[in-house]
Amino acid sequence: MLFTILSRIHSLALLLVLTFLAATIAGAAKTGFVPDHSRYGAAAFQNKQGGSRFIVSIFANPNGKRILLLDNAATDPVVPSTVPRDIVDKLAKALERKGITAIHSYGMALDEIEGNFDAAVLIYPSEDYVNADFTKLATRLEAKVLFDYCSGWSSADADAAGLMHMNFARTYWPHWLDSEMHQFVEYMEKVTAAGDGILLVPSEALSTTAARARWFLPLNYYLAPRRFYLYKPKDGTSFLTEYFQWVKDYSETRPYKDQVRMKNHPRALSKLTNMNTARTLNEEELQVAANHDVQWILFWRHQADFKICDFELVDIETVLGWK
């Protein structure tokens, strides 16, 4: 009797199941049955100290630089991903200690903010700030750099205006939903043929062990049947432990050592010429390209955020011509 009752109680979980299924379908319907970032947790800036070092590090001499902090006024409505005020204050103070002037916008419309700056930091992702006219903004930023603490700006739009965009907020949506990555996939689909071989070559030391930085996984999937070749894929595509080792291994091996960065090579998508990832190949890499009948070299910078300026696709003849 008790056993039967327990079985019936278990069956009540059907209510939980129905709730889940209804919520899943309703949630998908809300975004037109296509997953987007809004279905995931809001991005968050997790550096409790304000992350001033990110900003300071781009200037050879930070003294006297002017940084625009696009933050909110106390009366502004709270928007998800807004950096908390105490962290903004810490950031401002830390910048001042380095001789940098931090100018707060306090929610003022971008067009109303006067003056020129060296760089801008997105602290408050209001509609006005997120949809900024990057072309106009670029004329007012000496260093042509955007620091994004809310993951609110499009790096592709910034790139098109010649601005270097750096996101420092943690995002919670899966990496295969990155719109810039899909933009790059579309470009590669047009440029390369279905059966082409593509050698993946990091342009420099791998600077992060973030799992999201493995952009070769989605590129390989979305661009199948193109053939992608990677350094020691057995480790690079494996569990985090092996991947961590792979990152260390590549950086210790330093195949990019003694190679020349081809900064003058015309960029296909990105407008950021000084960020060009193309470089000459070493003897081993050239041999690998020959071994695997490769038609293209995809140079890339290993970063958690996909930015089109971190990728450059170059045909093998051009690369061979550099040697």
Add this chain to the structure above:
Amino acid sequence: MLHLLNALLFMAVCICIGRALLPSQSVVARSRGEEFAVSYTLGLAAVVILCNLMFVIGSTLGIAVGISLVAASAALFYQSKRGADFAPSPFTSVITYALLAVGALSLIATVAYPINEFDAIYHWAYRGKVLLFNGTPLTEAITGIVSNDNFGRVVTHPNYPLGVPIIEAFSSYFSGWSDRWVQLPLGLWAASMPWLVAFGLRKLSQAAIRLAAIATAATPILYTTNFTENGWTDLTNAGTSSSMMLGGGSDLAVMCMLTLSAALFLQATSSSCKRLAICAGVALAATAAMKNEGLALLMVCMIACAAALIFKNRPLRTIGFLAASTIICVAPWLGIRAQIPAIDENYSEQLTLENVMHFAGGANELVEKSPLAMSGRPQIDEGSIPTRRSLVAEAFVDEFFDMRSWGLLWVLALISVGLLVKNLESFNYRWLTLVIVGGVLLYFLILLVTPWNFPSLRDKGIPERLLVHLVGPIMLLLGHALSSIEAEDC
């Protein structure tokens, strides 16, 4: 539209083949719902095995698709000659509509988004694309992960089985790949489960069948894990996290194939039907073709058969047909597997007596080297690293009492296993009990010797994603237990 039609064609092919494989209604009666669920999953198992056979002999997916279409046409003709009067359903119309509604919702939830999970994309759908574009798994796209020059093809876990990829590739063979619609045939795993359980229990009381079938459909882990753990956030984000079980993964595929095999085998033993035993072998081989753990479960089922023979009622002939068809049907996959580099998951290498004794004897958990994997976890004090066995045991106990994922399933399983003492004379009861206990022990052993840091695996939903494979046998045992209690009460 073409993508949807291609997926529906695959499902129709499976149903036609599956129906023809089953014995006539006069041998084993079944309702319309049971016929649909059993035929679909059995036909799917047969197609997967046929494809594996084609690959191992050097043929391609296209040939397998062609043979399947011809076989489905012949099966349709055969079925029209055979005729079919369906047995009455064990369910009331309210239960039938409720099960259909849950099944339909789970199907819609599966295709509500295109493939949207890491494993589903990189482990399974990538292979599906390889099969679609290259026609065979024995190609550089999978085997080329290792080469002499340190550079190779980008592929994760190359020796993962091809069941789900075959389904996806077949479902897009004529239309081209669609990240949404290749999932359609996979959306019926959870929906089929109550009917498979009902079929396996057909000779028992209707009350037991109903209760076991509803309990199956009500088991949350068939759809998601830990739902509501994060309160309302889980409602707004439902279907977007890796806790979603529906979709393009393969754990529900293993669960469904094992359930099908067990249901067919139970019917085979009670009706002494060799055709059903052969079908059960096909399904069991398909279990191994869905995920590496399926091969280990296949061995558990075989060992359980042998162990269950120690008491009276020994269906030796039925077991013989099961074993023979299983071995024949799993051979093509083993032949393929032998030609693919064994990377990451190599249980036969790990599950050695030495390894088991090492960790069972109290060896410490492995230190995770990746700082990323360690983020959010407490710092490890090197002097007090816990033993692997204590971590695994703790994880299992946590799971058994995780009502959000399992409801009361493990409590019911424990009681049902305990009732074995009253049902020792029943071969089916003994066999199911051994499969469940053996399955749990197997997963305990696998996790005991895994070469990975166990807390990292725990973060990825292990062991619940393994234990879900056993839901079918547990529900079949629950049905037997309920029926035996009912008989006593009478």
